[in-house]
Amino acid sequence: MTAVIRTEALSKRYRRRLALDDCTLTVPAGRIAGLVGPNGAGKSTLLGLVCGMLTPTGGSIEVLGHRPADSAAQLARVGFVAQDAPVYARLTVAEHLRLGARLNPRWDAALAERRVRARGLDPGQKAGSLSGGQRAQLALTVAAAKRADLLVLDEPVAALDPLARRAFLRDLLEFVDELRVSVVLSSHLLGDLEQVCDHLIVLADGRVQVAGDVADLLAVHHRLTDTGPDGRRPPDGAEVIHAEQTRGDSSMVVRTDRPVPGADPVDLEDIAMAYLTRAAAATLMTGAHR
Numbered sequence: 257m258t259a260v261i262r263t264e265a266l267s268k269r270y271r272r273r274l275a276l277d278d279c280t281l282t283v284p285a286g287r288i289a290g291l292v293g294p295n296g297a298g299k300s301t302l303l304g305l306v307c308g309m310l311t312p313t314g315g316s317i318e319v320l321g322h323r324p325a326d327s328a329a330q331l332a333r334v335g336f337v338a339q340d341a342p343v344y345a346r347l348t349v350a351e352h353l354r355l356g357a358r359l360n361p362r363w364d365a366a367l368a369e370r371r372v373r374a375r376g377l378d379p380g381q382k383a384g385s386l387s388g389g390q391r392a393q394l395a396l397t398v399a400a401a402k403r404a405d406l407l408v409l410d411e412p413v414a415a416l417d418p419l420a421r422r423a424f425l426r427d428l429l430e431f432v433d434e435l436r437v438s439v440v441l442s443s444h445l446l447g448d449l450e451q452v453c454d455h456l457i458v459l460a461d462g463r464v465q466v467a468g469d470v471a472d473l474l475a476v477h478h479r480l481t482d483t484g485p486d487g488r489r490p491p492d493g494a495e496v497i498h499a500e501q502t503r504g505d506s507s508m509v510v511r512t513d514r515p516v517p518g519a520d521p522v523d524l525e526d527i528a529m530a531y532l533t534r535a536a537a538a539t540l541m542t543g544a545h546r
């Protein structure tokens with residue numbers, strides 16, 4: 257399997273704070289990978305390590321088969337859109353494209369101009385006066401026109417309203433298909449990720465809670481209902497990820513490779529929430545501080 261990202265026991269410490277801890281991951285090529293986790297989980301830190309803007313304090317990381325930011329060629333293969341889609345406020349849309357062309361050896365001018373037209377961006381408008389959605393579109397256009405092999409997007413839709421978010425994600429799907437680029441995308445919005453991702457990484461407290469292709473994760477997670485004191489028990493060998501009781505109803509999300517007759521299917525949001533809740537409970541119990 258070709259991997260775009262491979263980490264082994266990766267960790268990152270900022271002085272006394274361990275932001276990423278013993279993180280082992282493989283993201284296969286050709287995926288749109290969703291990275292989810294609560295505030296402070298280590299998402300931006302992981303993405304910073306992928307782009308080579310940060311260096312690990314332990315373990316190893318390979319991106320597209322090389323150390324991140326190892327060479328100019330390696331830098332050209334990774335496109336990054338940081339949180340809040342930063343742009344140069346005083347430069348116009350057209351000037352962003354000219355700058356992109358100067359800085360990127362694989363710049364695709366035709367693609368950039370086509371996207372600007374299709375998204376209704378005015379080439380003469382200063383980026384500082386664009387709306388949040390237009391800024392996100394401009395940042396994505398610059399990243400796409402780099403013709404990178406891997407796009408790293410750190411919460412690209414956080415500032416957008418629901419309509420703009422939907423348009424942005426649809427657009428992302430379209431051009432990922434056209435350019436055959438791999439994507440890692442962080443977000444707090446699980447419903448949004450569900451629409452576009454075919455790979456999921458759940459991070460909490462600096463640790464990977466679960467990761468894998470969405471189809472594989474959906475196949476091995478199940479919801480059992482009526483699991484109260486006299487109700488159903490989890491099948492032998494199944495791992496209980498999270499159990500809950502609401503107004504007399506009880507249910508649990510379990511993980512097992514075996515079929516579970518009578519279980520309800522789960523969606524991506526159920527899986528992510530089950531692992532995030534379990535991680536939050538474990539932190540509360542141990543009072544863990546990194």
Ligand SMILES: Nc1ncnc2c1ncn2[C@@H]1O[C@H](COP(=O)(O)OP(=O)(O)OP(=O)(O)O)[C@@H](O)[C@H]1O
Pocket residue numbers: 270271273274275293294295296297298299300301302
């Ligand atoms: N430059 C830094 N110096 C010290 N600590 C840092 C630094 N950057 C991040 N941290 C800490 O590392 C941890 C992980 O931060 P990170 O920004 O990676 O999380 P995140 O999952 O991206 O959070 P959010 O969803 O809030 O953006 C946090 O506890 C944060 O306070």
